[in-house]
Amino acid sequence: VKGQPYGPKVDIWSFGIVAIEMVEKDVPYWNESPRSAQLLIATKGIPQLRQPKHLSPLLRDFLSCCLQREEARRWSARELLQ
Template identity: 75%
Template sequence: MTEDEIKIVSRECLQGLDCLHSNHVMHRDLKSANILLGTDGSVKLADFGFSAQLTPEQSRRSSMVGSTWWMAPEVVKGQLYGPKTDIWSFGIVAIEMVEGEPPYWDRNSPSARLLIATKGTPELRQPKLLSSWLCDFLSCCLQTDEARRWSAKELLQHPFVTSAKPKASLVPLIVSLKEWKEKRRMRRPL
């Protein structure tokens, strides 16, 4: 995806996460497969099967749920965690939008969890090709110390996100993807 497209998807997803977190809900399985793009350019978060309602008595969790490659280090390590684990997961989604797959995708689940727990913030393949705003945005999402990681509300004020175009700008991307999928479907033998 282009940086302009990533900006729009980021803004829309962060608005959804801000709404969830403001209502004391963690998604806990944020990944690209759980982000839906509509033909009008709308972006929606989906699949709340692992979501957790937080309460004053239980404002953090420690269960290891979600999809390995998008898990935050604190989740992999079995530590207590809060809503900012969703921000880490979104940072991994952003890397996926840049590189086409999440870090450690070529590893099996146990190996990927070990790398997440020990290596910390994943390295980009070609960071010099990215704008300084995108690199800084990723850094804000992928702080290994959950306390230093930005919230969805803070990220919505980041220059990378505030410079996003209207969501209707995604329509050409979505239309071309639909056409590509239709052509692939038509080429498959019966």
């Protein structure tokens, strides 16, 4: 989206977004065009959750680890599995 090279941690980000889709039963920024949605996710970070208090602390932490905007701070698959 930003025109920068990416590595395996982009898949971790995508996994976090898919987890949000599963929890919310909806795609983040569904009312936007696909390109606009990509840009919003890339620039605004984690999409606003509708009812974050309904999520367990473990799931909130998991999403936070997956959806770090800075790739260096985003957890690896190995770290997520521990």
